[in-house]
Amino acid sequence: MLLKLIPAFFILFGCSLAVQSQNLKKPEENRFTKVVLAQRIEEPMQFQVLKDGRVLFAQRHGKLEVFDPATGKVSLVATFPVSTQYVSKTGEVSEGEDGLQGVILDPDFEKNHWIYVYYSPAGSEPKNVLERYEWHGKELLLNTKKVVLDVPVQREQCCHVGGGMLFDKENNLYLSTGDNTFSRASDGFTPLDERPGKSGEDSQKGSSNSNDLRGKILRIHPEPDGTYSIPKGNLFGEGVPQTRPEIYTMGNRNPWRLTIDSKTGWLYWGEVGPDGSQDDIEKRGPQSYDEFNIAKRPGNYGWPYFIGDNKPYRDYNFDTKTSGSLFDPANSINDSPNNTGIKNLPPALPAIVWYGKGASTEFPLLGTGSNSAVGGPIYRLHNFNDAKRAYPSYYDGKWFVTDFARGWINVIELDENGGYRSMERFLSDLKLNGPLDMKFGPEGDLYVIEYGNGYFKNNPEAELIRIEYNGGNRKPQVQASSSKIAGAIPLKVNLSSEGTRDFDEGDVLKYEWKVTRNGAAYKTFTQSAPTMTLASPGTYKATLTVTDQTGAKNSETVEIKAGNEPPKVNFTVLSGNKSFFFPGKSIKYAVSVNDSEDGSLQNKRILPSQVSVSANYLSEGFNLTEVAQKQISTDVTAQFAGAMAMINKSDCNICHAKETKSLGPAFVEIAKKYKGDVAAPSNLIKKIINGGSGVWGHTMMPAHPTMTDNDARTITNYILSMAYPPRSAKNLPAQGSFTTVVPEGENVDGSFILRAAYKDRGANGMSSQTTEKILVLRSPVLSVAEASEMKNVSLNADKTVAIVSGTNAFLKFSNVDLTSVSYIELIALRGRTPISQQAKIEIRTASPDGKLIGTFQVEGAEQQRIRAVLNEPAGSTDLYIVFADAPLRIRQLRLSDRK
Structure with missing residues (x-):
């Protein structure tokens, strides 16, 4: 230069x-x-x-x-x-x-x-x-x-x-x-x-x-x-x-x-x-x-x-x-x-x-x-x-x-x-x-x-x-919510402004709720959290307007439908693990449905045929937290929710679309081209990470060197799945047993999604309401990135390895169901800092010094897969992996029900 x-x-x-x-x-x-x-x-x-x-x-x-x-x-x-x-x-x-x-x-x-x-x-x-x-x-x-x-x-x-x-x-x-x-x-x-x-x-x-x-x-x-x-x-x-x-x-x-x-x-x-x-x-x-x-x-x-x-x-x-x-x-x-x-x-x-x-x-x-x-x-x-x-x-x-x-x-x-x-x-x-x-x-x-x-x-x-x-006074940031957004009449609801805030300290806020029914004025409140009873069926909109002392205001609206109570659906595991599946093993379950207007399964006013119960195996990229929190339905898009989120957050959409050619080929064309090619997944993973060109003309595929193999594999599997028709869910009875058989050729570290749903008949002129309950049985693997708390432990760049850096270190995994779990395996790794020649890792419940239920013993400095046999079943508990020695590196934990 x-x-x-x-x-x-x-x-x-x-x-x-x-x-x-x-x-x-x-x-x-x-x-x-x-x-x-x-x-x-x-x-x-x-x-x-x-x-x-x-x-x-x-x-x-x-x-x-x-x-x-x-x-x-x-x-x-x-x-x-x-x-x-x-x-x-x-x-x-x-x-x-x-x-x-x-x-x-x-x-x-x-x-x-x-x-x-x-x-x-x-x-x-x-x-x-x-x-x-x-x-x-x-x-x-x-x-x-x-x-x-x-x-x-x-x-x-x-x-x-x-x-x-x-x-x-x-x-x-x-x-x-x-x-x-x-x-x-x-x-x-x-x-x-x-x-x-x-x-x-x-x-x-x-x-x-x-x-x-x-x-x-x-x-x-x-x-x-x-x-x-x-x-x-x-x-x-x-x-x-x-x-x-x-x-x-x-x-x-x-x-x-x-x-x-x-x-x-x-x-x-x-x-x-x-x-x-x-x-x-x-x-x-x-x-x-x-x-x-x-x-x-x-x-x-x-x-x-x-x-x-x-x-x-x-x-x-x-x-x-x-x-x-x-x-x-x-x-x-x-x-x-x-x-x-x-x-x-x-x-x-x-x-x-x-x-x-x-x-x-x-x-x-x-x-x-x-x-x-x-x-x-x-x-x-x-x-x-x-x-x-x-x-x-x-x-x-x-x-x-x-x-x-x-x-x-x-x-x-x-x-x-x-x-x-x-x-x-x-x-x-x-x-x-x-x-x-x-x-x-x-x-x-x-x-x-x-x-x-x-x-x-x-x-x-x-x-x-x-x-x-805005360099001066800022508008309030408004959040409006209701204790119920639907229900039978009379419907008592608690309106809430919780979460509303003003970034300017000292501002005195005024609250006003304006409630309409089917578009007409209904009631007005000046409290921050009023309670009201809706006596007539209809669609109510409660608009909260918050005004600060300078007159700056902001609003938010919540909608409430009165006249039809949503049904209550439960999916109960009667025997077996409620969090993990073990291939080839069965769980017993029962679905219950109760609806204020329609009746229930128990009194036979709701027939089993009116309740949708299904199971689906999702092999890659399913966002378990999203399923558990939002109870999303298990359609084909949900199967690859994780992959779709990765694509949306990355630059993939700049050059590719699902069905139409952009700067690069459509995803469906990629899937068709590599259908049945056993080498395609690994080759495409490398191409996503390293970049390349020549397959689809002169267009250059940019490199993504910081993307992990797992993320690239998730995206690849989603794209290649487009060459095959979506697999339909298996219909189940409202009560019975289900055997977790992983479909042939699928990744064994996926998830079974069991879903029960009921759509009621509507009431008082109000439209029907649907409630679904989803049970996720995931593969019995805990990644170190899932730890809810850690002490004297850090994760590597792609969050696949836990690095123990001090004494009295631990990883906490919250609410782990250990029903039927006989032992846990993990991989101890040799990194830049060698693992201890002899290291002890304890498995405890409830706290870092809680009940000891198993022990890992690390022997030697080479990478090794080690096993800890559990002393007794523990049910659902907070699981602590406690490290008595350092330095040490470990990868994922795998639970097993085998004796």
């Missing part, structure tokens, strides 16, 4: 506000409120906030729309005929990133009503265009069109369009353009394919080409007649041979969401990197990195020869598959036959922040998995002197950035010279769905537009939001 371009903040002052901000207190997260403005926006891209609070935004398929906060509605401004597809030389058609990419208001919009749009016009000419129009608040005046700039492109292969725009204080317009290069045929490395006919796969035609507008940030000065002039100080002067004077920065792959620091005038942006997740320094070069960049002056940012902090690629011959030398940041040479510009390029400048698919040692807060850097605004307090909800001075001079795939917002702090100082998460519980643009509005709010999960489709999660800051 020859140079490190580091921006410097506050150089006009002897004292740095960035330094001062370290002494400011970080605002409480409860002072920020997410407000959803518009939902179900189809493929939103860039937006602009007007002074009156309206938000103008572009949608990729050509619509320009505006959100009006006065009405809460979105209206159409214009529709542009756009090109969104690529047509290969062989005629193959594929969806790409092109379309309507950006919109911006002229700095003098209030006077001239000019707006600029950047898009890929439909038609045979491959180009993107920057156009100017007049807009007076309703429909766009299409007859005022001025074509400002054309950017010639190729439309045979995807991707990278750029399209972000902004103005500086001199009214110069900045426009980002992508390298317009197909990079997925480059194995995740840099696309330098110089073979004839492969220019679409050679980024040297654009990014490192001084005579081409692609892969750049352009800076022009729009003129009143629709033309533009060249500002002084761009990378190449006017009239320099083999250069374009519009270029401000070059060596960009896909610069994303530009911003300018209003104090320094420096330019900031995110840079989307390629897809590789592994280094291959000897043959190709570094893995992929996304970047956050700063330009204090024009420059070359290195792509496609360098990435991150100027990590160099090798000159690679795609024809002979041979590798050349590493590129030199100080002496970049573009000798591609596709280059029409100068050969000797300006020195390459490094990113200030860079991160790959795996965990970053330099910037650990950025996370892991798929990544797609999106720049954001530099917050300057002086821009919001009269704003209603200006963010506090703690954030003054800091850079808000986000990531399309990972969904966080991070705040980067720089020192007085512009060097990286620190990073912190903004709102730890906030998870965005495909954030694509982010900026502060005139009242100080942070606006974000979310594209949703998945590419090239109308995502239901797509929305426009703003995040408001």
Whole structure:
């Protein structure tokens, strides 16, 4: 690395506000409120906030729309005929990133009503265009069109369009353009394919080409007649041979969401990197990195020869598959036959922040998995002197950035010279769905537009939001509940405001309950927890409004249905273990149903045939806590609730959908492809963790190096299950015995879910009520992560190993049913710190010094499976695993009913 371009903040002052901000207190997260403005926006891209609070935004398929906060509605401004597809030389058609990419208001919009749009016009000419129009608040005046700039492109292969725009204080317009290069045929490395006919796969035609507008940030000065002039100080002067004077920065792959620091005038942006997740320094070069960049002056940012902090690629011959030398940041040479510009390029400048698919040692807060850097605004307090909800001075001079795939917002702090100082998460519980643009509005709010999960489709999660800051009095946080939400009349209910709180200490709160029946006013209460008796059948809504002493108020409503008592259902185990199953063993059970209006099973007014009793075996990914607490039904989606939760929390939905192709193949297509392939599970687990490509074309599967084998296996099993019809539950009688036989070929560490449900007949004109009771018999395995309490014990990173670090250590497992359990096995491990040569582990009940019911004896220092025979049955109890010696490492406990 020859140079490190580091921006410097506050150089006009002897004292740095960035330094001062370290002494400011970080605002409480409860002072920020997410407000959803518009939902179900189809493929939103860039937006602009007007002074009156309206938000103008572009949608990729050509619509320009505006959100009006006065009405809460979105209206159409214009529709542009756009090109969104690529047509290969062989005629193959594929969806790409092109379309309507950006919109911006002229700095003098209030006077001239000019707006600029950047898009890929439909038609045979491959180009993107920057156009100017007049807009007076309703429909766009299409007859005022001025074509400002054309950017010639190729439309045979995807991707990278750029399209972000902004103005500086001199009214110069900045426009980002992508390298317009197909990079997925480059194995995740840099696309330098110089073979004839492969220019679409050679980024040297654009990014490192001084005579081409692609892969750049352009800076022009729009003129009143629709033309533009060249500002002084761009990378190449006017009239320099083999250069374009519009270029401000070059060596960009896909610069994303530009911003300018209003104090320094420096330019900031995110840079989307390629897809590789592994280094291959000897043959190709570094893995992929996304970047956050700063330009204090024009420059070359290195792509496609360098990435991150100027990590160099090798000159690679795609024809002979041979590798050349590493590129030199100080002496970049573009000798591609596709280059029409100068050969000797300006020195390459490094990113200030860079991160790959795996965990970053330099910037650990950025996370892991798929990544797609999106720049954001530099917050300057002086821009919001009269704003209603200006963010506090703690954030003054800091850079808000986000990531399309990972969904966080991070705040980067720089020192007085512009060097990286620190990073912190903004709102730890906030998870965005495909954030694509982010900026502060005139009242100080942070606006974000979310594209949703998945590419090239109308995502239901797509929305426009703003995040408001309340630096003064905060509204009360209201929780309303009722002791009963349904029942027979007369129905006595206790209303409760428990959980309601006000974050401003000392505020006196006033409570008001307004109750309606079937929409009409019924009763009003001013107590925080009133009691009422509902004498007539109907649907009641009790709305609690809490007002603080300043008049700030908030409300919540609870619904109560009176007139029909829900049935009572119980599933009782008469003999056998109530928590665990032992393969091939039986339990005896009985189901009881009682309903105030319908009768009961016992008096035969409810027939056994009217009660649904079933059993199902769920082999993977079932969330036992969710079943026990929420009593969810055991349908096919519940079977893989854990896997679905993992997918929703990870980046899987960015590239995959269940039944439709996105950037990657549909899950059902993956399942069909590998149906019956015994090697598929292990291969797919490795691919999820390590990444890969080549099976479904050139699309690169990003690595997930921090995902555990167990989590990857859970996701894999869920996906592969889609090749088979869902297994129906086995119907059972209301009373009898059930033998826990694991279906052939299934994982033996799953769960049996026994369910009893009854839907009553309704009463007093009220609809029927359903009650179900679920009994979960899980495999007799306790993972160390399930311990409800531990002393002098820690867990490893993936929470599969307990590490004993001191004396008098223990693990507590709450409410474990030991009925029929004869012995317990565990695995003692040898780690970096060897296990004790002779160690004793005790099994006690009720407390760490409670009744001793078994003992493990560790002999030797090797990994070993050891067994402790239990002295006597203990029923349900708190189980303590007590360690008399350290150091020691253990894995899961397995219970057995064998003698």
